[in-house]
Amino acid sequence: MIIKGDIIFTKNKEKFEIYENGFLLIQNGKVKAVQKEYTGIEKVIDREGMLIIPSFVDLHLHANQYANCGLGYDEELLTWLEKYTYPEEVKFKDLAYAEEIFKEVLNKLWEAGSLRSVIFASLYKDASELMFKLVAEAGLSAYVGKVNMDRNVPDFYIETTEDSINFSEDLIKEFSNNDLVKPIITPRFVPHCTIESMQGQADLAKKYNVPVQSHMNESLAENAWVKQLHPQYKTSTDVFEQYGLFGSNSKTIMAHCIHNTKDELELMKKRNFYPVHCPESNANLTSGIMDVKGMLAAGLHVCLGSDISGGHNIYMPNQIILAIQLSKMKARMEDDLSKVLTLAEVFYMATKSGGSFFVNTGSFEEDYSGDFLVIDTTSIMAPREVRSPIERLEKYLYIGSQNNITERYLQGKKIDKPFKE
């Protein structure tokens, strides 16, 4: 397959690669080359005047919180969880409800161009199992986690340690052989897991070579709670490390990582560790602003997540722009303008950096997965406005929407809207 258009991607975080009127060659679902000219005889799909960019990777979202998007943001994390989140998540005992919401979430991910994502599905095994099946049916790619929590939660929303481990293992066994949909071990966060649960989950990660996702250092109240629960350790990093969940055996995603100590950053650097910046969630819940620039400079794979429903938008360009804006506010308040994030850096986080958690995806280098979007910016241009490809990309990210995405390809195959209303 050969597609022609204004091709833009980030090989590294420093700058965009731009091929105006270029050709993207895909073979067996993978990128073969990007070139300025094409003189071969194969038929070219002509998208002249449109942008062709890697599809987005959302490294952190809660599918069972979708109905709460836009709700409860006068609260901070811990009271928001109690008042809004658990009462919604408990509804996923009802599989018919789970199916309706999950289909809607997958439609929205598709619409938004987030063709790969890492999902907190549900506490419940049945609902989590359903999510694996629906992602596969949708033709999208995701890591799906059954959420584990066996302490310090309300009586109406808890499970036994044994169930956490057994159900997680059942799902790993059932879904380990799919190229696009994979399991991920999911301790909710330190305060909600007993030591036995954390140890059991770490054993599973090791036994089946499955990655881990959780939350940490999101709020100051959370960190104080962790210290109180584990007085012998100082941080969530210490606790996760002690019980084998800090990326020593497998890749590890930790959402937020705002309030980190120096020692934690040192250990993150030594591990196969993916901190996820969730700017909208962090703003909504008054959590703080991650030092993204500093963590990128330290060589960490900082990625981007919508964290719905901490975030209220599943559409990644909103997260990209807010990440930049928050970095500017932080830089100004701290009087250190070197902390300002560039568009290329955050685009890289939302594509190649997040993509590296999967396979090679999120860039158009040779052998990268043929995962891309075609974008028509006509509707966002003013009369007589003529712009270069990179200017059109910038405008699309700031003022465009899902409606500007005209086609979505995963592994070189066009993906249609998964579920019809």
Ligand code: GUN
């Ligand atoms: N920490 C523990 N659970 C959650 C959650 O559901 N959302 C966010 N943002 N942080 C958490």
Ligand code: FE
């Ligand atoms: Fe989250």
